[in-house]
């Protein structure tokens with residue numbers, strides 16, 4: 001008997017593993033003019049575009065009817081100025097797609113020697129990520145490189161893919177090429193992949209290996225609580241986190257890292273609380289920045305809500321809509337963090353009145 005979503009899990013793991021191999025090799029060869037600045041001033045590299053082309057190609061071959069909510073689009077690349085970048089993206093994506101088949105990989109997913117795509121097919125694959133999202137039906141959400149700033153610094157980033165059914169996240173895969181396989185050995189082997197399926201638990205595997213390890217968020221011993229938070233002060237209100245830490249009498253320094261690697265670290269107990277509060281009014285969190293992390297935390301026995309204690313709603317479109325902030329933690333810790341967050345918010349409100 002096969003478990004629900006077993007094919008989807010295999011396809012998603014394959015697509016994310018191939019994209020991780022691609023981004024790792026891109027990093028070593030990245031040159032200055034291979035990074036663009038998007039309209040919102042955030043960076044995007046040949047790595048982001050080619051990883052989206054690879055994952056979308058695999059998904060649309062394996063599940064042709066499934067829409068994809070992907071972070072990137074090919075508009076800039078289709079313009080004349082994008083010609084050199086486009087060439088490079090096509091080369092990288094084809095290299096990743098045509099590599100020899102590994103265990104569990106199928107030629108009918110568009111993979112293996114001889115499966116090169118034309119530039120137009122790959123630009124269309126990138127644009128296949130333009131689905132607006134919504135409450136009904138099956139759809140994937142993809143962040144081809146989450147933590148692009150971390151990627152550019154040679155630090156943490158993640159290839160993130162999730163499947164949603166009727167607005168509910170049922171499968172999440174997060175590939176972290178730079179994350180140590182074992183937190184206790186920071187200079188040891190790097191590169192791991194995390195997968196969670198709703199109702200079936202979660203596991204971690206080395207990117208280079210087999211033998212998955214099941215994951216559960218460990219209970220926190222008093223005095224050992226610590227925060228996981230963004231590196232970029234523009235992405236999350238780090239001052240606010242500091243105040244919440246004080247309210248919780250936390251003495252350990254926060255662990256700062258880019259991307260959904262934070263959710264992975266929470267899942268295996270490398271940190272105890274992921275808190276992300278907006279730095280400006282009106283910012284709406286993107287579903288691809290949280291969907292795989294959401295199902296990972298839940299399947300590891302944790303709790304994830306917004307700052308009002310409301311569930312995250314993935315069925316409202318490309319963003320989390322009315323959710324405000326994200327709090328993820330083990331089930332023995334979450335209620336205390338939520339209370340401290342609300343206290344810190346009340347203090348801020350008082351201060352702004354004064």
Ligand SMILES: Nc1ncnc2c1ncn2[C@@H]1O[C@H](COP(=O)(O)O)[C@@H](OP(=O)(O)O)[C@H]1O
Pocket residue numbers: 042071143145146147148149150229230231232234235236257258259260278279283286289
């Ligand atoms: N002003 C802002 N507030 C919150 N998140 C932001 C932001 N500007 C960009 N981001 C998001 O923060 C993500 C990275 O989060 P983190 O700081 O945890 O690494 C980015 O993902 P990308 O790197 O995929 O664009 C981007 O979607």
Ligand SMILES: [Mg+2]
Pocket residue numbers: 042043044071148
């Ligand atoms: Mg981005």
Ligand SMILES: [Mg+2]
Pocket residue numbers: 143145146147288289
């Ligand atoms: Mg992102």
Ligand SMILES: [Mg+2]
Pocket residue numbers: 048071143144145146147148
């Ligand atoms: Mg991204």
